[in-house]
Amino acid sequence: MKKAFCALLCAALFAATSSGTLAADVTVDSSTLFxxxxxxISGASKERLLPATEFLGITADKLADGNLSLHLYGWGRADLADKSFNSDKSSGSLTYGYLQYRFNQAGTTVRAGRLFVREGIVNEQIDGISARTDLPMGFGLSFFGGATVHTAHISGETSDGKGDTLYGGRVNYRYxxxxxxGLSGVYxxxxxxxxxxxAGDYRRVGGDIWITPVKAVDxxxxxxxxxxxxxFAEHTYLxxxxxxxxxxxxxEFNQHREQSYLYAWTMFSAAALNPNDKSSSAGLSASYEINKNLELAxxxxxxxxxxxxxxxxGFDTRVNYKDNSIRGGIGYHYLNAGEGFAIGANPSASYHEFRCYAMRDTKSYFAAIDLLGDFFKDKxxxxNSAWEATGSLGYHFTPALALSGDLSYGRNPQFTEEAKALLRLTYNMTYNMTYTGIGGKK
Amino acid sequence: MRTCKLLLPLLALAGLLAIVASCAQMKTVPGLPASHPETLVVGQQVNCAECHEDQKKGTMKPFNSFSHTQSFVKNHRFYAASDDRLCSTCHKSSFCNDCHTNQVEMKPSIKYGNRPDREMPHRGNFITMHKIEGKLDPASCYRCHGRANNERCVACHR
Incomplete structure (x- = not known):
């Protein structure tokens, strides 16, 4: 991965300098969380946890002729006291890191590196290349291919159950x-x-549709x-x-033939599920914006x-005042579910869920409170319940730099009592960097 | 056989001509801008119809469909699946990857404890609740976790 990183950075630098100028809008998004x-845990010695996690995103736009950009995002964690997550005191991952060239016409883009692909039925992460373009007469074309991004090994195995290469694409027509x-596929x-x-091989084809017969209907x-x-693996329509x-x-209507849809979910050996089992859901919702400050759903x-x-x-309500600097929401939902969905030998899985939150954001300070409670019909x-209250308070040192802290406390069936604290330092800034070298534009 | 031998070069020529003709017309195919010309307010439930009366040629879909109502936010996967280029005019990829990612240890609701309005998934005691929600709709788990085999899942699901 280090080699891929170096290759990406070198390619970006070469592309930027080859035109004689080094000019870019560089955006840095950093969140450091302690x-x-x-x-x-009963039977074990007490542990003191102090994990420091850094989420870092760097975007360099307008490289080379202005159409090239570099996108990097990843995270790393180091435990400053006892081990917090697994057997390693440090860990990290590159979520994405790619170069993108965006042509001026037809929405044509080419990306290379570690990237996420969303094309019709496909939603994947690859180390490879993807390209997409619109074509004349309403057609469009995209393809992708590369190495699978492997993840944690499945328990007792020496792999994550995925194949090593992945490719696919989509063709579409718009009228x-x-x-x-659209028609899309993944192999x-x-x-x-x-x-x-x-393990089941991950190979699917599918079609997607968007119809707007009249302006008010999609x-x-x-x-x-x-x-x-x-x-068929899935039908999902809105x-x-x-x-x-x-x-x-x-x-909304969704239907999944479980073996076919979950086929590559190796952790649950889904390829061995009953081929006739289906799960379906159908729903109806309405949201109404009474005015700019109030929305009901x-x-x-x-x-x-x-x-x-x-x-x-259930229902949800959202409010906002003073140019969005005060926001809030209240929601209630009830799940009525029988013993088939219950935990253990409970006769039902039914529960009420309440949630409310409020936020205040000013130029200097910002604060939020979030309350969530689940109240079970059967213990x-x-x-009887699981609930959590989180309070957050922060201060903007500059528009780009802020420090905030969260405290949360809750009770739940899993941990009885749970208290957490977190310190967060965020930095978001865009730099305009322009350097004109020898032979550059005059 | 002879007909095939004649047809193949003709078809190849026709294909080549079609590609050349398409490339010549590419300049007339409209595209979306790289980014939204105006900065939008953080946390605002964007109503595209406030400014956009008709569909943009590059999307060929009514802009009003993309207004961020509560229904849109809950069902955003449908919109992103067929046109994430429109999403990317306002959102960086990292905005999506706050939730949709392969290997991450921290729950998004903890990372964004100061932003309860973002409706991050798995708030509160989801470690208990997922035992119910996973039975209700296993496909909803698979969409994010199925190909990821998150370390947190593997710890219990052996």
């Missing part, structure tokens, strides 16, 4: 503002043979087909209706699986 806590249809090389888990969705099981300017009524969803069905309904591990 967690503070104690862990007291005016009324219709877009991963054969998954490794595992000792105790069943139908969006996609279906995918697993070429290994030779069965209907949006806007009868009034600030009212959106949404209908209500929703209902019905879930169905082989072992039972469940329903969830879980002998507890």
């Amino acid at each position: 967690g503070i806590g104690r862990r007291d 005016k503002g009324l219709l877009e249809i 991963e090389s054969a998954s490794p043979t595992l000792v105790t888990h069943t 139908i969006i969705g996609h279906s995918s087909y697993n070429t290994e099981t030779q069965k 209907l949006n209706v806007k009868p009034l300017q600030h009212l959106v009524v949404t209908g 209500a929703d209902y969803k019905h879930y169905s699986r082989e072992f039972g069905s469940a329903d969830r309904f 879980i591990y002998n507890e």
Whole structure:
């Protein structure tokens, strides 16, 4: 990965300097977080936790001829006291790191490096290349390919169950503002043979659609087909209706054939699931913006699986005042679910959920409070509820630099009592860097 | 066989001509700007229809569909799947990767404890609640975690 990093930086530098000028808008996003806590597990010695985690993003825009950009984002953690997460005192990952060239016409982009790909039925992370362009007469084309980004090994195995290479793409057609249809596919090389888990090869094709027959109606969705099981994996569709300017009524339908959809989920040996099991959900929601300061939303969803069905309904309210410097929200939902969805031997999984939050953001200080409570119909591990309260207070030293601290306390079936504290230093800044070298523009 | 031999070069020529013709017309195909011309307020529920009356040629979809209502935020995966270029005019990739990522140890709701309005997933005691939510809708877990085998999942799911 270090080699890939160096190659990316060298390529960016070469591209920038080859035109004779070094000019870029460089944006740095940094969040440094210090967690503070104690862990007291019965039978083990008490542990003092002080993990320091850095999330760092760097974007360099307008490189070379102005169309090239470099995008880097990753995180690293170092434990300043006892081990906080796993057996390593430090860890980290490059989330993405790629060069992008964006052509002036047809929305054509080419990216190379570690990147995320979202194309129709595909949502993947690769170390490779992706390209996308619109074509005349409403057509569009994209493709991607490269090495799979491997993750943590599955317990008892020496791999994460994924194949080593991955490629795919999408073709689409748009007709005016009324219709877009797309065909996409993904193909991963054969998954490794595992000792105790069943691995399934990740290969799917599918189609997606967006129809706007009239201005107030959208139908969006996609279906995918697993070429290994030779069965449909997923149907997921959304209907949006806007009868009034600030009212959106949404209908949703999802159906998954579990073996086919989860086929490559090696951790659960999903390739060995019953091929006939399905999970479905259908829902209806409405959100209405009463005015610029107040929005109401209500929703209902019905879930169905082989072992039972469940329903969830509730509402959310959002308010904001003073140019968004004061924001808040209140929500309530109730899940009515039978014993099939319950934890352990409970007769039901039903619970009420309440949530409310409030925030204040000024030029100097900012503060937030967030309350979340789940109240169970039947006790879980002998507890009636799980709740958490989080308070946050911060100060802007400059518009770019801020320091904030969070304190949270809660009770829940898993840990009985849970207290956490966190210090956060954030720095977000864009620099305009211009250097004209010999032979540059006059 | 002879017909095939004649057809193949003709088809190749036709294909080449189609590619050349397409490339010649590429300059007329409109594209989206790299970034939104105006900076938007952090935390604002953007209403695209406030400024955009009609669909932009580069998206070929009504801008009003992308207004960030509560329904949009809950269902944003549908929009991002077919046109994340429009998302990227305002959002950096890292905005998506705050939640959608492969290897990360810190829950997004903890990283953004100062931003409860962002509705980060897995708030509070989700380690208990996921035992119910995972049975209700396993596909919703798979969308983010299925290909990631997060270390946190592997710790218990053996």
